[in-house]
Amino acid sequence: MNINWHDFFIVGNPLILGSQIAILLTMIGIVAGVTYLKKWKWLWREWLTTVDHKRIGIMYILSGVLMFFRGGVDGLLMKAQTSRPEMKFLDAQHYNEIFTTHGVIMILFAAMPLLIGLMNVVIPLQIGARDVAFPQLNALSFWLFFSGAMLFNISFVVGGSPDAGWTAYFPLAGKEFTPGIGNNYYAIALQIAGIGTLMTGINFIVTILKMRTKGMTLMRMPMFTWTSFIASVIIVASFPIFTVALALMTFDRIFGTHFFTLAGGGMDMMWANLFWLWGHPEVYIVVLPAFGMFSEVISTFSRKMLFGYKSMVFSIVGIAFLSMLVWVHHFFTMGAGPGVNSVFSITTMMIAIPTGVKMFNWLFTMRKGRIEFSTAMLWALAFIPCFIIGGVTGVMLAMGAADYQYHNTLFLVAHFHYVLIPGVVFAVFAGLYYWWPKMFGHMLNEKIGKIHFWFFTIGFNLTFMPMFFLGLDGAVRRSYTYSAESGYAPLFLLSTIGAVILAIGFGALCYNIYWSARYADRNISNDPWDARTLEWATASPPPFYNFAKLPEVKSVDSFWYMKKNNEGLTLKDEEIEEIHMPSNSGLPIYMGVIFGIAGFFLVFEWKIAALVATVGILIGLIIRSFDYNDGFHVHVDEIKETEKAWRNVDKGGNSHVS
Amino acid sequence: MAKNTKGFPLTHVLGFIMSLVLTFAALGVALKTNLPFKTILWIIGSLAVIQAALQLYMFMHMNEGEDGKSQIINVAYGFFIAFVTVAGSIWVMSFGM
Amino acid sequence: MSANVNTALPLEYQTEQNRMNILGFWIFLGAEIILFGTLFAVFSVLSARYAGGPTPKDLFEIKDVMVETILLLTSSFTCGLAIYEMRRHNRNGLLLWFIITLLLGAGFVFMEITEFIHYVHEGATMQTSAFLSSFFVLLGTHGLHVSMGIGWATMVIIQILKRGLTPVTARKTFIIGLYWHFLDVVWIFIFTFVYLARMVA
């Protein structure tokens, strides 16, 4: 593939030139800053080679917020281009690249890491464990995700971004209609990140099955642990399909095979089939942990046990089972015949039933409760009505015949934003505000939090509610412009105004993170929200070994039980034993880097160089096989001293919910 | 466990012989008989499933250990999803094959 | 993960970490079943699309396929014997049968590569048609897994020679044994649905 060098860097477009300079400056700034503060050794020891689930979780969350920013900017650019009819701000090619990267980044590189990050931080603490089952595999999962995300992001400035939509339907995404290497980035960067996610799925299934503390039976686990467990099962069940689909796409684009091409007997429908076989379970992977977070937040801020715990568990198992049987509702209009469309209309509508059960259980958790309007709770409250609009339009879309009029219109776009943003983004915000004290030892400012909440919620509704009506009026998705005679102009303008308010909301969150890191009150109680589950039974932020003595669990909401019966809260010296913890390792970050390099060479179709880099990957595997280092022991006196530091000087901060 | 008498691995030998029998049976049914294609497909398919189950239980000790139950559920769920993928893809794509 | 060793169990199950690794590997095998299931779905959908190129009847010779199948089946049997010897703490018996398993596996890979080269010489390459693309990728993925397994097993053998039979090396051997048996399970379905079914159709 003889790519001529002046195309290596994308030139000739002020926007791209501006971002190239911006990226260059930020990189130089970071390197200079770290060298100036002489923090390289600290960075290497504490963060780059860590295997501590809490550190990995925080790294996931930071990269998730960064990617959410970039995806958001993509969204704003799209809104700017469609604010007026026949707008000349972006041309078709640039707009197509932006909506493709917006889709991929928002789902795979913003929502997934934010959720997996919160899972990483919270799950071991909630089940009373010291770390995940396979700590080094956990670090490897993060670095693979990170290298996939970085590889995908440099596509904007080096070589051109993919431009066939986040679904990359064939034959458009094939070499017959989209030359260039844009879509190679899609096939390879998502493959690397996908491998990392599959490892996370396996890791969390074993952690939750095997490492629960004494007394915590499956039916006494917190709801966020349950939803993460079921989401991990769906990850293990669906990501292999995505691995195969992306591998076949890579073969088609780089090695000239005929899986999905027009020539040589390929079948382009097979790509849509494989993509959605993974695609739909993927959106349930993203929404289930979010449901778990809402259960925790609503239960804590209504000061009441989760209503109908058993039926909540059965409903997520039901959702998981059905999620693998509905994928054809994404292509009712492909003409698979009335029989197929009817069966999948039914299975898709059935999935609304367990979701409805969960919704009523949340409402009845709040009934007879004492609802406090903290920022985290506000997000959970706003979730209910907005998600109902999303869910209701989902059932309308599930009806095969009606979908012939809704499919690929802005009605569909409004639906999935009304399900993804209240369902996942609101949950992540609620989770961040709720667990921020547990992660960092200080709380996010509630006042700025409320500004963030109101701007974001109003902006969201203002942006996406008009799209329902535009879609019913015939406006299609992914169209970079529309005619003045179409009559869509006022609603599109309204939607753009909404998007600006949405962006201000996100800006308030960034300011809140900055402000709290600098000025927030540090001496707050380790249980600021007077919560109910085990992660609040240890220090905030917890010591690296989480629990000096693994707690014993007597009931669901175990920490609430411990507080009410005043059991297991004190720690006597003779109860402390030596703790065995895994040691740091440089191998995961090495693997992330070598995978990124191999991916980069394969994207540019330099097959020999990619092969050599793959040998580097094998060497990494061999080193891991010969690595017999099985951790270190934390001595009793060190534990005693850390425990004394946080236990008896209970900083007495009340749960000041303003 | 420390008995190192020259025990005879009976289950393994039995398993091996049965695998061979099943393989040659499938070969015979497929090439030697002229049954309709659909029936042959069903017979050799079920022979393959039997051989796979035999392999999982006799050689791989799937139901052994404290996690035996979760291992069985896991493999069963894996085969279920694989079946849904294969049968679903064929059924949905059949109008264009 | 306190190192409370439960000596009542076989060597590879004795520590908590070992039990977790084995369960983790079983879940990985669940994912592999779905991965190969998807490759089978692609093959069964595309297997009738020759695009004018060579069809399965022109290419497949049952004799070679049977030899490959017997090789892999026997290697699965000898691998079972190796694990059986390991459970009786007989290190040399384990190493003997383990090396025989790898030789049989190497034989299988050699036969498969020659089969592929033979097809390419007949003009049936991966780029010829959708049928051949899906055939080569399905068989290739399985063959690649077997070759990776041979490499991985040699690493484990070196570790057994260096450190003898400890709970850790026993666990690694047991897991490579599971991996090997699993590849034979996949080959059973390849033999049935790729070769036999297409030669009858």
Place this chain on the structure above:
Amino acid sequence: MHGSKKRSNSVLFVKGFTIIIVKVNIWKGEKFMFKKSYLIPLLALVPTMLLSGCTNMVVFDPKGPAARDILDLINWSLIFMLLVVVVVFGLFGYIIWKYRAKPENADYEPPEEHGSTKLEIIWTVIPILIVIALTIPTVNTIYKLEKVPAGYENKKPITINVTSADWKWIFSYPEQGIETVNYVNIPAGTPVQFKLTSAGTMQSFWVPALGGQKYTMNKMETELYLTADKPGEFLGRNTNFNGKGYAEMEFTVEAKSPQAFEKWVKEVKETAPKLTEKKYNQLLKPTHLGRETFIGTHLAWVNHADMNSKTYTNPELYEVHGVKGKIFKEKETNSHSMDMEGMESMDKSEKSDGGEHNEH
């Protein structure tokens, strides 16, 4: 972009509706400075606003039996969905208003409620009934849309082959022996059987006023019955993204009275140019075209719906960031590789106009 569309005056209604949405959000979580008295009239306004503003949206303004059947289904589902919205919004509003934390209930300790099977049964069975109530009409409509619409069984449907190509629509009338690009005339009151296929990327043929959409795929055929009750002009477009020229892939459907349709056909037969294979290959290049009309159809030499039909791809005419597409060195030994070279040599001969788009 051609095809004007009547301008609706729902802007006022929609702006009003969105302001109400903003008000509802403020009320949801805000401490109680907001007077409850505003609430009831505002909420009552929403459904009236919604329903009145809805008649001029194309999906709610059907001009053909297929679109009408789908609209009946949509309205049927809207009833249940509004029911669910009202129940949940009402329950939600009531609960957070009644059980909110107030200074006076500071020492109220909420009861430990495990749940109630009775309630669980209620909110499982009722949704099941709703799903059943929605499924029956859905399945009926799905099967009904596959056939000639009710009331038109006695009329003999005419067949039109639709071929979607990169960034244009090609309509062939096998019975009349003519072919048009980017516009299609049909006799009003007669069911039309559209046989859909594509010469390249996967696209979707959609005329919202007349009925649902269906995908067009290369080497495959999908079928769609559409009928226009009365003469009129309707906008149609591609809804499945297919590259740079996707946004402008619109076409017009003109339903004429049967006599006017016959007159048009006769007129085309006299005036339109003859369609040649060279001109057809020219049409398939990735460009935007205005309206064109020909005598004869391309079905004479290629039917893209046939699985072994020739592949018409011109990758070298697609350019992304300076990188030109190229067909992989076709080492195919199969039959139709010979004329593949033929196609290429012909392409090279008329490299003149290349593939620039008259983008506007």
